[in-house]
Amino acid sequence: MDPYHHGSLAVQDRVGVREQAAHVGRSIGRGIKPVAAAFLGLQPMLVLGAADGDGRMWASLLTGEPGFVRAAGPHSVSVAGQVRAGDPLRSVLGAGGTPVGTIALDPRTRRRMRMGGTARPSARGLAIETERVFANCPKYLQKRELYASGPAGGGTAEHGSRLTAGQQEFIRSADTFFIATGTPEGVDASHRGGSxxxxxVTSPTGLGWPDYPGNAMFLTLGNLETDPRAGLLFLDWSTGATLQLTGTAHTEYSGTGRSVRFTVDQAVETRAASELRWSEPEYSPANPSLG
Incomplete structure (x- = not known):
């Protein structure tokens, strides 16, 4: 069965990478292999993407001691706890039967693993039945060390429909963010990195970024080809603050490459959303120069 829907196939054809994508797509499976299960058990954070009750797409952060995410079977993942109170996805994840995409990214090893499926509440927190499981290459991942745990959950969420001056500066200084996109076939959570x-930041409601060459799957751009909804998550690695954005995105193509334009509908900033404290980054050697 083809792992790609028509949106991804259309982008692959436009870029001319259909054959390469078909080869890479063989890595997408339903099952969680032992090496993937071992990787999950070491992770202190998981990013989850889903649509809220009004259909808006969000990306949210879950954290815990290693083992809080674990494989509970060949096609299921158990997550201890929930997204924090006040998170835009809190109520929908509590309802069950929610299509989700997740990414476990380990800055310490520059490894990442993506899973998509359906989430429901469980006695432990969340149970995810997986439909797509695969790993990605380490391109554009910044290396960081986890050096401390600080307070979490004490910060109140600040809501808005436009980016504040501080939020704009925070985004301009970011070297990493997470993006959730979706179609009727399911939700995907991915990562974007660079210098x-x-x-x-093009305006208080506008962002843009280059789409760097990657694994040729074009899952994110493929979703946006058919459904413009997107959710972004920016993380302050040193303080645990998060900035979640929901809105719409589209891809622009030119002779020099591709770029994505994102329009902000809502923003949620939460101080000390995460207890994790990470070191300053060692930038990926794959990051293109911005000059």
Whole structure:
């Protein structure tokens, strides 16, 4: 069965990578292999993407001691706890039968693993039945060390429909963010990385970033080809603050490459959303120069 829907196939054809994508797509499976289960058990954070009750797409952060995410079977993942109180996805994840995409990214090893499926509440927190499981290459991942745990959950969420001056500066300085997109076939959560400044703020409601060459799957751009909804998550690695954005995105193609334009509908900033404290980054050697 083809692992790609028509949106991804259309982008692959436009870029001319259908054959390469078909080869890479063989890595997408339903099952969680032992090496993937071992990787999950070491992770202190998981990013989850889903649509809220009004259909808006969000990306949210879950954290815990290693083992809080674990394989509960060949096609299921158990997550201890829930997204924090006040998170835009809190109520929908409590309802059950929610299509989700997740990414476990380990800055310490520059490894990442993506899973998509359906989430429901469980006695432990969340149970995810997986439909797509695969790993990605380490391109554009910044290396960081986990050096401390601080307070979490004490910060109140600040809501808005436009980016504040501080939020704009925070985004301009980011070297990493997470993006959730979806179609009727399911939800995907992915990562984007680059040197600080690779995300441009064009207005209080507008962002843009280059789409760097990757694994040729074009899952994110393929979803946006058919459904413009997107959710972004920016993380302050040193303080645990998060900035979640929901809105719409589209891809622009030119002779020099591709870029994505994102329009903000809502923003949620939460201080000390995460207890994890990470070191300053060692930037990926794959990051293109911004000059």
């Amino acid at each position: 600080p400044g690779f995300v441009q």
